[in-house]
Amino acid sequence: MNDTNIKISIRKLYKIFGNDPQPALKLVMDGMGKTELLEKHNHVLGLNDINVDVPTGKTTVIMGLSGSGKSTLIRHLNRLIEPTAGEVWVDDENILEYSDTQLRQMRQHRMSMVFQKFALLPHRTVLQNAGLAPAIAGQNERKYADEARRWLDRVGLAGQGEQYPHQLSGGMQQRVGIARALTSNSDIMLMDEAFSALDPLIRTDMQDLLNELQEELQKTVVFITHDLDEALKLADHLVILKDGSVVQQGEPQHILLHPAAPYIENFVADINRARVLRVRSVMQTTLDTSHECAGDIDHNDTLESVIARSEGDTSLSYRVMKNGKAVGMLDMRKLVRALVPSEQSTDTESARRSG
Amino acid sequence: MATYDFIFDGLGLRNWCGASGDDSGGMTSMAQLLAQTSGSDTAVSHWETPFPSMDAMHEACTSFPQSRALTSGLEEGFLSIKNSLKVVVDPLTQPLSWALNEALWVMQVVPWFIMIPVLMLISYVVSREWKLVGLVAVCFGFLGFVDYYTYTMQTLAIIFVCALTCVVLGVPIGIAMSRSDRVQRTMIPILDMLQTLPPFVYLIPLIFLFSVTEPKLYGIAIILYAIVPVVRLTDLGIRLVDPDVTEAADAFGMTKRQKLFNVQIPLALPNIMAGVNQTIMMSLAMVVIASLVSAPGLGVLVLRGIRSLELGVGLLSGLGIVLLAIILDRVTKAALARINVSQSR
Numbered sequence: 240m241n242d243t244n245i246k247i248s249i250r251k252l253y254k255i256f257g258n259d260p261q262p263a264l265k266l267v268m269d270g271m272g273k274t275e276l277l278e279k280h281n282h283v284l285g286l287n288d289i290n291v292d293v294p295t296g297k298t299t300v301i302m303g304l305s306g307s308g309k310s311t312l313i314r315h316l317n318r319l320i321e322p323t324a325g326e327v328w329v330d331d332e333n334i335l336e337y338s339d340t341q342l343r344q345m346r347q348h349r350m351s352m353v354f355q356k357f358a359l360l361p362h363r364t365v366l367q368n369a370g371l372a373p374a375i376a377g378q379n380e381r382k383y384a385d386e387a388r389r390w391l392d393r394v395g396l397a398g399q400g401e402q403y404p405h406q407l408s409g410g411m412q413q414r415v416g417i418a419r420a421l422t423s424n425s426d427i428m429l430m431d432e433a434f435s436a437l438d439p440l441i442r443t444d445m446q447d448l449l450n451e452l453q454e455e456l457q458k459t460v461v462f463i464t465h466d467l468d469e470a471l472k473l474a475d476h477l478v479i480l481k482d483g484s485v486v487q488q489g490e491p492q493h494i495l496l497h498p499a500a501p502y503i504e505n506f507v508a509d510i511n512r513a514r515v516l517r518v519r520s521v522m523q524t525t526l527d528t529s530h531e532c533a534g535d536i537d538h539n540d541t542l543e544s545v546i547a548r549s550e551g552d553t554s555l556s557y558r559v560m561k562n563g564k565a566v567g568m569l570d571m572r573k574l575v576r577a578l579v580p581s582e583q584s585t586d587t588e589s590a591r592r593s594g
Numbered sequence: 595m596a597t598y599d600f601i602f603d604g605l606g607l608r609n610w611c612g613a614s615g616d617d618s619g620g621m622t623s624m625a626q627l628l629a630q631t632s633g634s635d636t637a638v639s640h641w642e643t644p645f646p647s648m649d650a651m652h653e654a655c656t657s658f659p660q661s662r663a664l665t666s667g668l669e670e671g672f673l674s675i676k677n678s679l680k681v682v683v684d685p686l687t688q689p690l691s692w693a694l695n696e697a698l699w700v701m702q703v704v705p706w707f708i709m710i711p712v713l714m715l716i717s718y719v720v721s722r723e724w725k726l727v728g729l730v731a732v733c734f735g736f737l738g739f740v741d742y743y744t745y746t747m748q749t750l751a752i753i754f755v756c757a758l759t760c761v762v763l764g765v766p767i768g769i770a771m772s773r774s775d776r777v778q779r780t781m782i783p784i785l786d787m788l789q790t791l792p793p794f795v796y797l798i799p800l801i802f803l804f805s806v807t808e809p810k811l812y813g814i815a816i817i818l819y820a821i822v823p824v825v826r827l828t829d830l831g832i833r834l835v836d837p838d839v840t841e842a843a844d845a846f847g848m849t850k851r852q853k854l855f856n857v858q859i860p861l862a863l864p865n866i867m868a869g870v871n872q873t874i875m876m877s878l879a880m881v882v883i884a885s886l887v888s889a890p891g892l893g894v895l896v897l898r899g900i901r902s903l904e905l906g907v908g909l910l911s912g913l914g915i916v917l918l919a920i921i922l923d924r925v926t927k928a929a930l931a932r933i934n935v936s937q938s939r
Contacts, residue, residue, distance in 0.1 A: 317845055346847030358842035362860045375848050423846065 246427065246459040247293035247316060252325030254311055254483075257282030260323045273482045285311045287483040289325070294476055296457035298449075300491075302470040303480035309463045312480065313429050316461060317350050318342055329427070347376055351420035355432040357412045359404040365391065365415050366400035372423030383422070390418040394448065410441035417448075421456075430462045434469065446472050467506055471495070471515045479503060492520035496577070504580065512578050513543040521577040522559045522567040532558045538566060542574055596653035597643055611655035676802060683803065687810045690759065690817075694809035697751035698890065706743055710734050717921070721928030729924065733917040742892065742914050749881050749891030749918060756816040756877045761870055764821045768828025768866075769854065778829065789822045793883050801887060812884035819880045823872035831865025832858050863933050871926040878919050892918070 255263045255276075263282040273284040286308050293299045303309045314320040315327055318334060327334050334345065351372065359368045366384060367374065369391050373383035391400055394414040404412055413433060420428050430449075434442045446469060453460065464470050470477055471491050478488040487499040495516060498504045519538040533555040536545055549555050549571055559567040602611050644650040648661040701709070710731065717730045737746045771778040797815055804811045835858050843853045859866075885893030892911045899908020 319841060319844055343847040343849065346845060348847075350845075352842070352845040354838060354842055354845075356838045358836070358838040360839060360857060360860075372846050375846055375852060419846075429845075 244295055245292045246295040248328040249289050249291045250326040252286055252289040253323045254285035255282050255323045256285050264323050284483050289485055291478055293459060293461055295459055297475035298453055298460040298462055298473050299476040300462045300464060300470040300474035301478045301480060302464055304465055307480040308483040309480050310431055313431050313461060313463050316429055317346055347372060349425050350427045351423040351425045352429040353416045353420050353433040355435050357416050359412060359415055361404055365402050368415050369418040369422050371419050387422050390421040394418045410437050427459045432463050467510060492517060496520060508580055514541055516542045516577060518559055518569055521574055522569045524567045532556050535560050598646060598651055598654040602655045611657045690813045691808055691810040693755045694813050697755045698748055701747040701751040706738060717925045721925055723928055726924055726928055730921055733921050737914050745892045745895060746914060752881060752889060752891060753877050756813060757874045759817050760821040760824055760873045764824035765828050768825045771829040772832035785822050785825060788818055793819050797887060806888050812887050812889035815884050816877045816880045820873045820877035824869035827865045827869030831862030835861045867930040867933060874922050874926060
């Protein structure tokens, strides 16, 4: 918890919905599952022993299907929902010990939120919506207008400040939502299925926008999604939830190559691995880079781009560069093998070894 | 001899009752008088067994109270607390009398050639529709032409004061209801009662409480009757505010107060305005009944029509009330439509 790279730290967090959660909590801690708890005690297990560290300045994506507790989890980070047990540390302070005033201060200045259904104020202009956080803190429109307009420009809504939200399309409304979160100047941005209500093309645009903003601003983003493609596109750190528990968390590339549970294998089976996997995840780290090679590739290139470059020739191998230094080699054959989900690839490997 | 003698005998209460059939002291019922005049005390067949009511019990046991003792007891009870009640209620409601008197005075002092343009201007400011302004001009022109101008203005003054009071009291009550389920649970039966109780019923205790010459008598009657919709719709409106938006307000750290004034009330405004519209309509309906207790205005004419069977007066004043209702309804609905457009969800 004293690690400066960790912005938010969730420790042993439990949430049980029902009339009398404390006895139910004891049962859950003794190992009772979600279905049994619901059938026998009529309590819903929302979150079960969550331990997650959110790194500073990175995008942490929490992914799970509906009912996995991901929206419940993100609402614990700013205490829109109170936990049944556990701790949430933000900047080395346990926010569950905060008074109402401290909590409001944190929500106004240190954490902002973007919502699935935009949740803009329909009776206020786009500019007033974007300036919600300073307005709540007591600034008048003239004072916050410049800042709000700057962020509206940044998300691509220049000159739309005087419109009302209902005059904008869904994608534009969510841009206002993002501008509203940015105008608050908070370090932490919580995004609750922020792009799920948008159609696919606009969603891709918004993901690109978020990635761009992240490169520039390096906020600590906690992003909720049910879409694995989106998760892999945005995540620096990926947390996969199922039935209120963390199934696996870590670097997305690592999860993709080494799924810890059948549940995740099923999940990643449908993914276009060539587009998601990067050279650094499949290369051989070797200092001996003197082999003959077809050329240099960057360690962050996707496998897709390497395949395109090799024109499908599996006999080649490439030298992998990181910041201008050679860090390893990539054999095209190994690359192709990585495109098949791990179970099969290990099978073939062992088959080859025995054969 | 009475049907229910056995109850008191069985319970051993005969001594408390005194001698059976001895009517001395108790009030004599009409049935007993009739029985005395007919002089026959025939045995009652089982078919005619009376319901075990208070009067039937009284027949068996004179110490048991008659039902008329209940109603007279209620009356005496009310009369005995009347004075102390008046000490509290009188000063509280006095401003209503003043407001009604002032409004009536203003409406009568301002000459018609100023008043009608002012009303037209108000309807324009509220609705921004020239058609409505025309309607207002035509209606007031007609009512003035048939010499009902003064009555119309009196009715308008009463409605203005009463509807305004309803809003000022009703909106905060509605807000309190929307915030607490307990307040809502206690308020809803009261509102149901106010809405269904025949207005004449609460006119009676009001007449005992205040003198008939005081304007607040009919003011209170109108307010009690008309306040219900604005309370209900404020409660409903705030409860219907999109929970996503209120959650966003929480997530950005609004205080409860900021949330109420910046989010909940503005978003509930269409519903609140619908409540105001209904409140105005209901106070207009009550104006006629209130003229039974000296409320001036078109209601007096309607009453005259009924009392002395002046068909023409009754019909024309009824038409006047309808015209007033149409104007008030259209103007408030136009205001409502303007709010809806600016929010259009």
